[in-house]
Amino acid sequence: MMEKQNTGTQPVLQAVNLTKRFGGLVAVNNVSLDIYPGEVVALAGDNGAGKSTLIKMISGVYRPDAGHIYLEGREITMASPLEARSLGIETIYQDLALCENLDATVNIFLGREPTKRLLGLFKQVDRNLMLAESNKVLDRLDIHIPNLRRPIRQMSGGQRQAVAIARAVYWNARLVIMDEPTAALGVPEQRKVHELIHTLKRQNVPVIIISHNLQDIFAVADRIVVMRRGHKVGDVPAGEVTDDDLVAMMVGSA
């Protein structure tokens, strides 16, 4: 199941010696991380270990106090999440991601809507194109959402995640980051998100997933990176560790 994709190929993302301090607290301490094409990396660790802070540096929310980030070999600095997104780093949060009062197609295109001219004069949104393109990308991801014109508010948690992922894929994400994507979902919906991550993987899009849920981790991850108190304390292929190993690394009793 696990082939080594790592050898020979260039990493999509390299984080080198990233450090982030909040006052006296070192939330992330000299952490390095490589992500390869089509790889799913789970970020594990106890509460407060520094997982969210690490990915927020990668997604442009925080500027690292020290360290470098390389995307496909080129060093990048990002002043905002928007810049990260324009570079192809798409982050999906459980709640912050979508406008719930708008429908799926508008959410997929929000801020980047295609337009056409009415009577050759007035620029207006090309809704038919948006619907057609939305259907295409959802089909490609094997997502079935009845009635795309419903506001997101009326969709299930799994469908919302699916829309957010579809948006990332449509805009050619080079790396997808998910912070606790299944935290608020029921079991069938969690499974749907797992399937979507596998689909992304098949399309060679690498995924970083933060989760507290060991089932999540073992269901999707190729590699598991463990953090404890700001340090990276483990980086292991998912096939080579057990639940117990992981917990031991997380709490530091190994």
Added chain:
Amino acid sequence: MTSRTLPKTSDERLVEAGLLKRLLTRPELGALGGAILVWIIFAIIAGNRGFLTLQGTASYLEVSSYLGILAVAIALLMIGGEFDLSIGSMIGAAGATIAVLGSVFGVPLWLASLIALGVALLVGFVNGVMVIRTKLPSFIITLGSLFILRGLTIALTRIFTGRTQVGSLDQLEGYEVLRLLFGGSIPIGGANFPVSIVWWLAIAAVATWVLMRTRFGNWIFSAGGNAEAARNVGVPVSRVKVTLFMATAAAAWLVATIQLTVVKSADTLRGTQQEFIAIIAAVIGGNLLTGGYGSAVGAALGALIFGMVRQGIVYAGIDADWFQVFLGAMLIVAVLVNNFIRDQAEKARR
């Protein structure tokens, strides 16, 4: 406990039901029903006293048009998640600016009106920037501007003219231009329909097109729905909101200019309480105070209801003192009905 699953078909009726449902879930549905109901009520109790005549129709449409211009602009702002309590004061301020420039400084009235538009846009800009910068609720900021603007208007007008009202504006240079644009009326079947009605309908139409069909419309909804998420995908949320504040102030200027042209005078107290009535009209029209949901057509219909009740009471011979009672009661009933419709619509879609 057996559940039958129907086979999936591409049945045409499903599509039609979808369309019908979409109509039934429109925010303005309640206001449309309300407008028809109010018209029927007054047609019955005041139908033989002139409510149904063309002149009667013109009279309630004129009342509706002033309010409608404000309500449509307020509706866009509310959908964008903000609020403006200063538009009533802005009406007084714009009118006083035109009158003082014209009567004291000898500026041609059409030019004075353009300058007043500039002032209004500046006020809207400042309101918007203050809300964005301070992160205070727009309710607080614009409540402040409500009093500042009104106070400034009265104080400055008194300094320049020694009074708080300025009359005989039709004697001033450049009035004719204003009269052509804002003071005319269209005769239909012996009744005169003021041109303000045309402004109202045109603004409602443009606002509806912007909301439903343009990128800016999407951005208004997203700003009111989830500003954070919208910002993250690149929507210029601050610019959208500031623009909406400016549009609202411009609507107040338009109403001020039309009124000034029609009555040929300015009064520093003009527009008092109009902010509440405009918000009520927008809410009756299905716009949510919490933002992210609503329609311009709804706000225009809310203004129509208001105009029909205000004039209908007069035609019915009911003491006009009762108007406020109606207005308050209508607001509450309308919100309950709108909520009920929204709930039903959402249930039906599940």
